[in-house]
Amino acid sequence: MILHLHKGISADRAETIAEKTQSVYYEKDGQFILITPSKLQSPPAEFSEEIAESFAMSSDIQLASKDYRNEVREIDLKHTKIGGSTGNTIMITGPCSIESWEQITESAEFLKSLGITTLRAGCYKPRTSPYSFQGLGLEGLKMLSKVREKYGFNIITEVRDASHVEDVIEHADIIQIGAKAMYDHGILRRCGKARKPVLLKRGFGSTLQEFVQAAEFVLSGGNEDVMLCERGIRTFETKTRFTLDLCGVSYLKEHVNLPVILDTSHAMGYRYGVPDLTRACMAMGVDGLLIESHPDPSVAMSDAAQQLDFNQYREMYKSLEPIAAAVGRKMV
Numbered sequence: 342m343i344l345h346l347h348k349g350i351s352a353d354r355a356e357t358i359a360e361k362t363q364s365v366y367y368e369k370d371g372q373f374i375l376i377t378p379s380k381l382q383s384p385p386a387e388f389s390e391e392i393a394e395s396f397a398m399s400s401d402i403q404l405a406s407k408d409y410r411n412e413v414r415e416i417d418l419k420h421t422k423i424g425g426s427t428g429n430t431i432m433i434t435g436p437c438s439i440e441s442w443e444q445i446t447e448s449a450e451f452l453k454s455l456g457i458t459t460l461r462a463g464c465y466k467p468r469t470s471p472y473s474f475q476g477l478g479l480e481g482l483k484m485l486s487k488v489r490e491k492y493g494f495n496i497i498t499e500v501r502d503a504s505h506v507e508d509v510i511e512h513a514d515i516i517q518i519g520a521k522a523m524y525d526h527g528i529l530r531r532c533g534k535a536r537k538p539v540l541l542k543r544g545f546g547s548t549l550q551e552f553v554q555a556a557e558f559v560l561s562g563g564n565e566d567v568m569l570c571e572r573g574i575r576t577f578e579t580k581t582r583f584t585l586d587l588c589g590v591s592y593l594k595e596h597v598n599l600p601v602i603l604d605t606s607h608a609m610g611y612r613y614g615v616p617d618l619t620r621a622c623m624a625m626g627v628d629g630l631l632i633e634s635h636p637d638p639s640v641a642m643s644d645a646a647q648q649l650d651f652n653q654y655r656e657m658y659k660s661l662e663p664i665a666a667a668v669g670r671k672m673v
């Protein structure tokens with residue numbers, strides 16, 4: 342159950358009520374918001390004077406539920422907004438990993454040529470093998486900050502583990518929590534205290550309930566700006582890298598108040614399928630599309646098979662415009 346206390350109730354009193362109701366809580370604009378376990382179905386009578394509003398919830402998907410907020414949350418990404426009534430679909434692209442200054446400036450120039458303002462590149466890569474390229478780390482973050490200064494882009498980059506979470510929060514405009522880190526409660530809780538939007542990817546072995554509950558860890562820490570990213574789940578199928586769960590996307594759109602971003606690159610794993618899959622996602626009217634692109638994918642140091650070269654990305658981008666118009670979306 343979600344309890345909104347009256348404005349003006351002190352932090353001490355909020356803490357006492359939270360303790361007695363086994364709640365997690367945060368403060369927003371002078372108001373305390375308490376989240377009890379969802380099995381509580383009516384507000385405790387002893388605090389009725391202090392509770393301004395209450396919402397009974399049917400599961401521990403609470404703050405993210407449409408039963409709490411009926412609209413998709415609007416998230417301010419500085420250059421643009423998504424969610425709410427914006428109708429915006431944010432185009433997020435860039436290489437899987439930042440590899441060098443030359444590579445990232447080529448990517449930046451490419452984004453600029455299309456009017457795209459959200460550049461994504463990984464510095465701390467959660468690789469399947471310890472012997473693969475692990476990313477440029479802090480050096481990469483510093484380069485991304487320089488790219489932001491030069492081009493004015495929003496930078497999205499990933500936190501892999503607790504050792505560098507502060508550095509990523511400092512340098513990123515949008516913090517990505519990757520599929521393998523979806524269960525890292527240290528990262529989730531720290532991002533709950535950050536004042537920057539978070540893009541949370543679905544773990545490839547996670548149910549939708551687990552996925553959205555991971556987002557609840559960030560939301561209940563007081564960070565209201567969380568986007569969900571579907572990037573494919575593991576099924577019995579081995580011909581494609583993962584299986585993009587579009588039914589799950591429909592579920593999220595119906596029941597969850599967080600913007601939904603689709604990552605077709607990691608789902609497919611092979612560039613030949615990415616444009617078709619991306620068009621299908623745009624037709625679903627999603628809030629964003631994350632696609633990897635690289636100046637020369639054949640020499641990419643990670644995810645070489647799935648990244649689009651600039652011609653392929655441009656061609657796909659153009660083909661998305663009429664689909665976006667047909668479903669009432671604006672590409673930003």
Ligand code: PEP
Nearest residue numbers: 437519520521542572607
């Ligand atoms: C990535 O975004 O480059 C990545 C590693 O993706 P995921 O966390 O979805 O595997």
Ligand code: MN
Nearest residue numbers: 437633643644
């Ligand atoms: Mn990748």
